[in-house]
Amino acid sequence: MTFTDLTIDQDMVDALASRGIIEPFPIQTQTIPLALSGQDIIGQAKTGTGKTFGFGLPLVQRLGLDPEPGVQALVVVPTRELAVQVSEDLELATSNRSTSVVAIYGGKAYEGQVAQLKAGAQIVVGTPGRLLDLAGQRLLSLKDVRVMVLDEADKMLDLGFLPDVEKLFAQTSPTRHTMLFSATMPGPVVALARRFMNKPIHIRANDPDEGLTQANIRHVVYRAHSLDKDEVIARILQAEGRGKTVVFTRTKRAASKLVDELTDRGFKAAAVHGDMSQEARERSMASFKAGKKDVLIATDVAARGIDVDDVTHVINHTVPEDEKAYLHRVGRTGRAGKTGIAVTFVDWDDLHKWALINRALEMGVPKPVETYSSSPHLFSDLDIPSDAKGRIKKTPAAPHVERPAKEQTTDAGGSTPGTSDRPKRNRRRRTHSSAATAGEPSATEGASRPEGSGTHDGNGPGRRRRSRQRRPAGGSATPPPAA
Template sequence: MTSFAELGIDQDIVDALAAKGIVDTFPIQEQTIPLSLPGQDVIGQAKTGTGKTFGFGIPVVQRLGLDPEPGVKALIVVPTRELAVQVYEDMDLLTSGRSTNVVAIYGGKAYEGQIEQLKAGAQIVVGTPGRLIDLAGQRLLDLSHATEVVLDEADKMLDLGFLPDIEKIFQRVPAKRHTQLFSATMPGPIIALARRFMVNPIHIRATDPDEGLTQANIRHIVYRAHALDKVEIVARILQAEGRGKTVIFTRTKRAAQKLVDELNDRGFNAAAVHGDMGQEQRERSMASFKTGKKDVLIATDVAARGIDVDDVTHVINHTIPEDEKAYLHRVGRTGRAGRTGIAVTFVDWDDLHKWALINRALDFGQPEPTETYSSSPHLYTDLDIPAGTKGRLTKAPATGAIRTAKADGEGASRPRRRRRAEGDAPREGAAHEAGEGRGTHDGAGREHHDGKPAPARRRRRRRASGQPQQGA
């Protein structure tokens, strides 16, 4: 295993990494950094969670020098907001011993702060395509001197339809530049993109994304589960022995929010990240998960690429991914940095065909998921769940306690009273003085709301029309 110091990396960068306990390289870093440092265009391919960010980030920072001139000299394009935040944090670490400044440019946040950092002379920009093109179109982002360009998670760019935006961005950067492209998979359109915008790139594939560490580090469990029983199963899995941080993936934003509400009601410490949340909310959820304040994160696929947490022990696919690539990206949240992990996938009856395709593509050898319920004995043995575990933590408030609290006035709305009792103070702004308009009841249904009998004319008209009196 090679250390960063052995790759000819500047000492301040080595020290910054060592301060975070990062000393030895991953294969993708060991193979790409020596090529990128002198300016060779590189295509880096490796599974998610094997250190691609430092693989391209270290050459970018070192090639800019210790004290680069103000202005954008490096551009790193990423597909999602969450990934922009994660890459920004890694780049900020690498530049901690230099005057180089990094700015994250992405949607969902106010323009002012990002524009202010650009005007202050930030040299490295990490951004998503939409906001980058927006600011460049307003002439607030000058990319004409960005001689270091990186496309990160290029396959996700393709999935999200960003390739036309990438072409627009490349039209704004210098023709003579150093370009790096990193991705977990290399579909045809990405290879075509590389041929068009890169100069004699060297393709480095550290490991096949469908093999190797994905299979060795992660234990895959697949259950055929009923939709109405999934929450109960999840709640019991979350009480498994040794369970640490857990990421749960849902197909829709609504399902993510519903699940986080249900788990929190059951006493678990869960947060969500999905498209219906504001960017500030999403960042708070991610921060609370990374720091351990929340140990369960429910997310949709778009947010998956930004979940860069090494100590995730379990990934649960609440709904099956669309294909094998999405499956790999989801389960890649666990088993990172050489650790082991567990991936549990629920397959609905209607989605058995999807699992058959994923199983065949990844060669799992499990064409038929095991039919599983929250009471199934094999659920407990498969995942080391203590016997007798139920789907609600004891610390969760009981239903009776909630009712009691509401009865005491905590968050409960009082029933509307039809009449005020004898002696009650009059309503504020009432036309009558205190003591008047309290209402009386003579037992014959002749009460009126202001204490006076109903107008006789109204009663006479009812009798004349032959309609019976109320209560008759």
């Protein structure tokens, strides 16, 4: 089946084909026909299975080839990275028509986003906080929204966005077409759907024989020591066939420290975490997608926005908080039908947390094997060359510079100059009996200077030199006799 078989307009079919997207995924084949008819949908599928085009293509097509200026479609996402990713996919879909897409999220200046809204953008992709901010300033109107999509709805609940989402729904028309997509469907999400959707159809695009984890991802779990993890990761990054790799850390500080460590070891690493500015986060993501960096260290805040098809490895530096976080982390690999490897490190203190995840996902690894950077099974499990070390670039030593000894010469005056090229200063102390010419001894030591003949350089008449009377040791100077 092709997108043409799903009655998608030819201009969008051509746009997708330009990126090598020809055949739709199961979630797309099931949702697109219903969404084109205006049916409210709850779409459930694992990450990396094409949910964005599942709602994006019908959304764009229902607006028409040349829609009127003004916001007519709203896509709400939980994170900034996901806002960028979804807006890029929708820009691809609209590349052959006049429809305009704008991404609205925090961490960026208002001016550019407001300018795009005023220019008549028809599709808005944004995070709840910035959307409500602009709506509160009357810079964004949602009264004409015809299609509203909630993407990654379960993450909205995790981040506490439910009240904001309800406010956004309240600002739109009750006759809107609503679609809700998520990888997991907890009870509060279902309750939200019942409140704001009109007889939605729940579509699950999962293989019932597949289990809770994706079949095309191989899961490897090790009990590792925290002081040895960097060394283990460095060896994994040298595995045969290793492509782009995402390493998830629990804290922002750990992410920053790890990117410095891997960079020092010679790997092309970048970081994405909450302490970075939005511009820096976007630069890191762009360099990772472009292949300039092939290792991305991230906290969970970026997990939903890493939509890169050629990620071969995901490494959990620490155990995720629960099974949902685990699924979303490892879902960064094995995307678009490709295979992937997920490696998880379990600290001794986190064995109980791993036991809960293992039981919930039915992974069958209750006691991870103890593993170190020198363990033979590490190399065999992950196809790591036996001679791989923890560093691919030697730290350059400070170059030793031989300083040639300077030739010692004696000048005409008998003095030996040092290494400096400056002439040696005359340290002769001036006294009242010195000659009028500086540096020349007087003919008679102790002779008095002729009155009116002294100047600073000893040449010609000039100012009278003040006579200084030496202060006797331990006493005060004797005042000069009265004239």
